[in-house]
Amino acid sequence: MPKCDMCDNEATVHEVIVRNGQRIERHLCEDHAKEAGVFTSQSFSAAGQVVKKVVMSQSGLAEQAQSSRSSCPDCGLSFAEFRQDGLLGCAKCYQAFADKLVSLLRRAHDGGDHHVGKVPKRAGTCFAKQERLTALRKQLKECVDLEQYEKAASIRDEIAEIESAPAERLHRSDSGEPAPSHRSSEEGEGD
Amino acid sequence: MEQYQPPDRTSWLTHDGSDTDVVVTSRVRLARNVAGIPFVSRCVPTDLRGVMELAEQSLLRESIAPGMTWVPLHQLSQLDRQVLVERHLISGQHAKGELPRAVAISNPDESLSVMVNEEDHLRIQIIRPGLALQDAFKRIDAVDDDIESRIDYAYHPQFGYLTACPTNVGTGIRLSVMLHLPGLKLANEIEKVRRAAQAMSLAVRGIYGEGSEASGDMYQISNQTTLGKSEHDLLDQFENQIIPQVIEYERVARRSLLEKRRVFLEDHVYRALGVLRNARLLKADEALALISHVRLGVALGLIEDVPVRTLNELILVSQPGHLQRTIGREMDQAERRIQRASLVRERLAPARPNGA
Numbered sequence A: 001m002p003k004c005d006m007c008d009n010e011a012t013v014h015e016v017i018v019r020n021g022q023r024i025e026r027h028l029c030e031d032h033a034k035e036a037g038v039f040t041s042q043s044f045s046a047a048g049q050v051v052k053k054v055v056m057s058q059s060g061l062a063e064q065a066q067s068s069r070s071s072c073p074d075c076g077l078s079f080a081e082f083r084q085d086g087l088l089g090c091a092k093c094y095q096a097f098a099d100k101l102v103s104l105l106r107r108a109h110d111g112g113d114h115h116v117g118k119v120p121k122r123a124g125t126c127f128a129k130q131e132r133l134t135a136l137r138k139q140l141k142e143c144v145d146l147e148q149y150e151k152a153a154s155i156r157d158e159i160a161e162i163e164s165a166p167a168e169r170l171h172r173s174d175s176g177e178p179a180p181s182h183r184s185s186e187e188g189e190g191d
Numbered sequence B: 001m002e003q004y005q006p007p008d009r010t011s012w013l014t015h016d017g018s019d020t021d022v023v024v025t026s027r028v029r030l031a032r033n034v035a036g037i038p039f040v041s042r043c044v045p046t047d048l049r050g051v052m053e054l055a056e057q058s059l060l061r062e063s064i065a066p067g068m069t070w071v072p073l074h075q076l077s078q079l080d081r082q083v084l085v086e087r088h089l090i091s092g093q094h095a096k097g098e099l100p101r102a103v104a105i106s107n108p109d110e111s112l113s114v115m116v117n118e119e120d121h122l123r124i125q126i127i128r129p130g131l132a133l134q135d136a137f138k139r140i141d142a143v144d145d146d147i148e149s150r151i152d153y154a155y156h157p158q159f160g161y162l163t164a165c166p167t168n169v170g171t172g173i174r175l176s177v178m179l180h181l182p183g184l185k186l187a188n189e190i191e192k193v194r195r196a197a198q199a200m201s202l203a204v205r206g207i208y209g210e211g212s213e214a215s216g217d218m219y220q221i222s223n224q225t226t227l228g229k230s231e232h233d234l235l236d237q238f239e240n241q242i243i244p245q246v247i248e249y250e251r252v253a254r255r256s257l258l259e260k261r262r263v264f265l266e267d268h269v270y271r272a273l274g275v276l277r278n279a280r281l282l283k284a285d286e287a288l289a290l291i292s293h294v295r296l297g298v299a300l301g302l303i304e305d306v307p308v309r310t311l312n313e314l315i316l317v318s319q320p321g322h323l324q325r326t327i328g329r330e331m332d333q334a335e336r337r338i339q340r341a342s343l344v345r346e347r348l349a350p351a352r353p354n355g356a
Ligand SMILES: [Zn+2]
Pocket: A004, A005, A006, A007, A008, A009, A028, A029, A030, A031, A032
């Protein structure tokens, strides 16, 4: 069991921050993660147990890392398993396997690969915000790659500003009971 | 053990609707999942119970529909589950297994049903007699909004409503129209319908869905595309293009039989009624095929003393689950054939003149 950087408890939150092109890793227990203001994403599988998560904050590298991974970071389903019974394991699978899914979706849906039609009222507004964040994170990465740190800093400020806007609802449930939440609006998740 | 007592007056059996000479029912289904909980196949029992609790709280409200009934399927007898499958209120897949699962049904009309923990957390369905897709869609859209006021759905801006199987992702909608096509069958022109449907990326299946053979000349036409096409475009394609076209094909086939092969047609229809009124042993498939021919006779005015509603009820009551439920006990296949024949004879008995 990896230990928390700050104490002897088990580290359940693993954070990777990229600052000025430098990679910094932090391993924290639940309490110290809260103290440090690291947002964790939790899911309710495994008998209500809190599943450990890799949180990649701010840098926006999460998306890239996920699509190259062969299994879903949230539910652990591998693409091979999906091919066997044709069922995805969770909402995050769509993000994790996005590249591979698109061609399959086009075949199944007469060329369609983008949703057209009804948008749920609440999740819809959440996603407008989410899409803006995704775009900004992409820009941020480009700036870091090009070593334009000043511009990167201003983008990071904008991201922080959007992220700190009050969430519409409570997104966490520490009791382990399956209270539904918008995964999408959890900060630091990078989706 | 829980029980499900089907109501006497089920709305979709009534035969009050448009184009009911050809269209039996219109169904609209929406697949939805709760955000933050894995899809059903990756759920542990705690997750499944969580979905059940959430669904029960959200669905058993007057604003969803008056008289919503909650049926925990994992606690229901196999026979009752079969009855629900035959009534198109749950799928065969949903009937199997002992993990926490349920169906919420509007009572007594059974027009709204919501499967909980089938392949997706929620499968919402509206069923209407005759051709009524627009109407069914308006209703399901309102129910969907109402549920969403309580439950956060899994949704993605590019992929839409997220479903366990990527073939349902996007709108998550499935339109299904059940058609009675005995004219096209007798004229050997069902292939024409299949080709027209395929050209529009639609599926043609039998009465009990995926993989089932068309029995009793009943065919279901449903969409396969859910991503990249809006609900309204799909409805438009169904109600203004494909379905009216099929209805017209069927009516032309019937008229042509009546004009050009009247004796052949009459023989078919009256022979079927004769067998149903006299047989002592009836197989389920045989009953369906004969009922289909009688239905055709009624639609063409050749038979006047049999209401279509009775025929719709007979289609249901001929199914093994309903038959055993009606007789009130479990029966083997041999006994079912005897009881089926006697039930059909009873319900189709010609009206006797006064005093007889
Ligand atoms: Zn600690």
